[in-house]
Amino acid sequence: MKMGIKEFRERLGEVAVGDQVIEVTHHGKRVGRYMPERLRTAPDIDLDAWLKQRIDAARRWRATTPDWRERLTSFGIPPEEIAEMEADDRCS
Structure with a gap:
């Protein structure tokens, strides 16, 4: 209508x-x-594709930002989460 x-x-x-x-x-x-x-019967976006794009963007940011650990710490990200990100980068 x-x-x-x-x-x-x-x-x-x-x-x-x-x-x-x-x-x-x-x-x-x-x-x-x-x-x-x-x-609405289905999500408007492909959540799997969105998650993959988000993860890829985070990896690119960490690869091009030498002080990324300090920046995340200044935003209050817990050290455990930063360690998980480092482990994720080593696995890729």
């Missing part, structure tokens, strides 16, 4: 408990989409 911004705002109470995806438009162009939470 398509709905202009003003109509969407006026009918939000009704739309929020509905079961339809709403395309919100402004001057006929789509500017957003409202999807009731219960209609």
